[in-house]
Amino acid sequence: MDILQQAGASALGSRFRRLAERLSLQAAEVYKHYELKVEPAWFPVLYALNQHGAASITELAGMTGQSHPLISKSVKQLQAAGLLKSVPSKADKRVHTLTLSEQGKALMPVLDRQVNDIGQALSVWLNDVSPDFLKALEKLENGLNNTSLIDLVIQRGRLPEGYRVIPFRQGDENAFYTLNKIWIERHFEMEDSDRAALLDPQNYIVNKGGHILLMLAPDGSVCGTVALIAMPKHTFELAKMSVSDVHQGRGLGFELGLAAIRLARRLKAKRLFLESNRKLTPAIHLYEKLGFTEVTDSTPSPYSRCDIQMQLDLH
16 A cells, blocks of 8 residues: 555655655766766756756756755755865856866766667656656646645635636636736726736736736636736836626635735745725725725826725735
């Protein structure tokens, strides 16, 4: 009996760690086969520097998605093995840039051949196991970048049965447009800024560093939306929050707001900002419940309907 398989999805992290350990042990055998005196854990740093030439520890952490302490540990071991050298950055002498040493560069032709051989072998094997495995893995990684495990657990405990919050997906453009168009035209008129965001959310919001979250109903349809539009000085604008009429009264708007706030905190935002109209009394109460307060020294708004601006400090 495999106790981790028996635990199902709740043991996903443990199963990934176990799989990583097995792959690491087997990779060590491959390195020996190619007569490379390299530890498997060093591969991300070596590969990144081989591809980009030079990088700081912080940049390596960003490229690989690994933690700063883990990269630092690998760098120290690589330096001890004589495979890396460190020089002060030309832009900032306080920052050290890492490059491959001559000894490290000498390993690259063999490492490149090994990477190519392993890639081809695993691609064939993974295709037999599951043709879409790598795409599914990428989807999982991207999903957890936008929705953390704690968010999923909280949603499960707070949201009505069957409802869930997910990141914006290709194909959700029409639902994002329609849900927001309905509430805007019920109270106001569509403006140019509305059309820009709603007709092309991918380019207007997501591609500019913003994010969109969607509420899915039990039948899988999109029943709510909220957007974080990137602004200067580590700020996001909370915008385009909507909930379908037939799904209102369940606290979905509040949960969308909480999910957006948690995402903004994960993105290291310092402040959230929003614009609204005082006649939308339920919406104003919702924002206050989420912790937003009115801004007294407001700046000009692109929306003619805006007569109140609010903010939430995230320090």
